[in-house]
Amino acid sequence: MDNKLTKIRRTFAIQLTTKHKLKLHIPNNDSSDSIFEIFINEMSKQLHNKLIKQDEQLLKETNRNSPLFIQRKQLQKDIDDFQILNKRQDVRTIQQISERVEHMAMFNRKYDTTQIESLLQTNKQSQSIIIPTMKSTSVSCPYRALCCELVDRLNWPSELFAPEYDRCFCKTCYPITLPNACQGNIGNKYPIIIPRNWMKFGLKIDEVQAKIHQIWDKWAISYHGTLPNAALSMIKHRQICLPGDTLLDGTKLIIRPGHINGQKAFFTSPTIRYAAQNHYSTPLEFTSQIDKYVYTAKIVLRCRQMPGTFTIQGETLNNSQINGTDFCDIIPDEQIEWKTDKRGTVIFDGLCIRLKRVSNQTFNNNTIDQTYFNQK
Numbered sequence: 001m002d003n004k005l006t007k008i009r010r011t012f013a014i015q016l017t018t019k020h021k022l023k024l025h026i027p028n029n030d031s032s033d034s035i036f037e038i039f040i041n042e043m044s045k046q047l048h049n050k051l052i053k054q055d056e057q058l059l060k061e062t063n064r065n066s067p068l069f070i071q072r073k074q075l076q077k078d079i080d081d082f083q084i085l086n087k088r089q090d091v092r093t094i095q096q097i098s099e100r101v102e103h104m105a106m107f108n109r110k111y112d113t114t115q116i117e118s119l120l121q122t123n124k125q126s127q128s129i130i131i132p133t134m135k136s137t138s139v140s141c142p143y144r145a146l147c148c149e150l151v152d153r154l155n156w157p158s159e160l161f162a163p164e165y166d167r168c169f170c171k172t173c174y175p176i177t178l179p180n181a182c183q184g185n186i187g188n189k190y191p192i193i194i195p196r197n198w199m200k201f202g203l204k205i206d207e208v209q210a211k212i213h214q215i216w217d218k219w220a221i222s223y224h225g226t227l228p229n230a231a232l233s234m235i236k237h238r239q240i241c242l243p244g245d246t247l248l249d250g251t252k253l254i255i256r257p258g259h260i261n262g263q264k265a266f267f268t269s270p271t272i273r274y275a276a277q278n279h280y281s282t283p284l285e286f287t288s289q290i291d292k293y294v295y296t297a298k299i300v301l302r303c304r305q306m307p308g309t310f311t312i313q314g315e316t317l318n319n320s321q322i323n324g325t326d327f328c329d330i331i332p333d334e335q336i337e338w339k340t341d342k343r344g345t346v347i348f349d350g351l352c353i354r355l356k357r358v359s360n361q362t363f364n365n366n367t368i369d370q371t372y373f374n375q376k
């Protein structure tokens with residue numbers, strides 16, 4: 001097995017051990033191959049046993065939306081993915097799994113096995129410890145961890161992401177003392193409004209396009225609120241889709257309710273607060289496996305838009321203002337919406353996630369992220 005795959009397999013095994021709270025001693029990084037093989041065998045065995053146990057519990061479960069079903073589905077996927085790494089046949093899938101593992105490892109930036117080990121030791125007595133790597137202080141922030149969990153759950157192709165551009169704008173990572181807006185690059189006359197309380201995941205963009213159009217220097221930053229499947233569809237199309245377009249999957253794009261009829265246009269906003277309005281970005285329910293809380297999640301695409309190719313206008317959604325005040329303290333409501341029908345002038349460079357905890361609901365409630373999966 002080549003070096004990289006060996007490393008990925010080890011990292012993945014460690015990630016699964018912590019994710020599924022297995023009672024296992026994680027070997028040090030410099031442990032021999034044979035020690036790692038013993039560890040990996042034991043990890044696989046424990047995962048299988050866990051699956052059998054869950055199947056037994058599920059026999060008594062009648063609610064198809066119960067968290068156990070979701071847990072079981074995730075566990076099965078992890079087992080399958082690990083087997084794919086073991087078999088070393090499906091190169092393409094191995095590549096995808098590797099990138100996901102690396103993405104996760106990168107997100108646990110200071111991730112090292114000794115730390116996890118000590119965390120596991122400390123928490124041996126406590127059954128309630130969940131994913132210690134995510135909870136450890138070395139991990140950037142808990143909000144980021146939750147957003148990562150949601151994105152992981154979306155299960156989008158890892159090739160789409162550019163983790164080096166991930167950025168969290170939660171209160172801890174982007175404190176209130178920092179400015180609400182910043183100056184664009186030279187040549188970009190549009191203000192950049194900080195998406196406070198959102199986590200941005202970098203998306204890869206086409207380098208040729210970026211160079212030809214000097215996208216990083218000149219294009220404006222805007223936001224487009226949407227549903228996960230529509231977002232993924234547009235990212236895969238590599239361009240915006242307008243009402244009336246026939247999509248890759250053969251369906252015809254219609255104007256969503258609440259929008260002006262007959263208007264074939266694509267709407268964005270320089271402020272994420274407007275783009276995240278419910279008409280654009282329908283909230284999803286999401287139950288975290290990390291803290292077991294129920295959240296409403298919103299998804300907004302961050303766009304780069306060619307200057308001078310869009311109309312700046314006031315809001316087109318009725319009664320959507322927030323308590324009669326402006327959406328943004330920098331952009332007046334009369335300029336809150338950007339409208340375009342030019343396909344090549346918008347690209348997507350970020351996936352923004354916002355989570356809001358639904359009071360103190362936990363797993364015991366039947367509200368579950370299944371609502372999201374049903375929309376796929």
Ligand SMILES: [Zn+2]
Nearest residue numbers: 141168170173
């Ligand atoms: Zn943060």
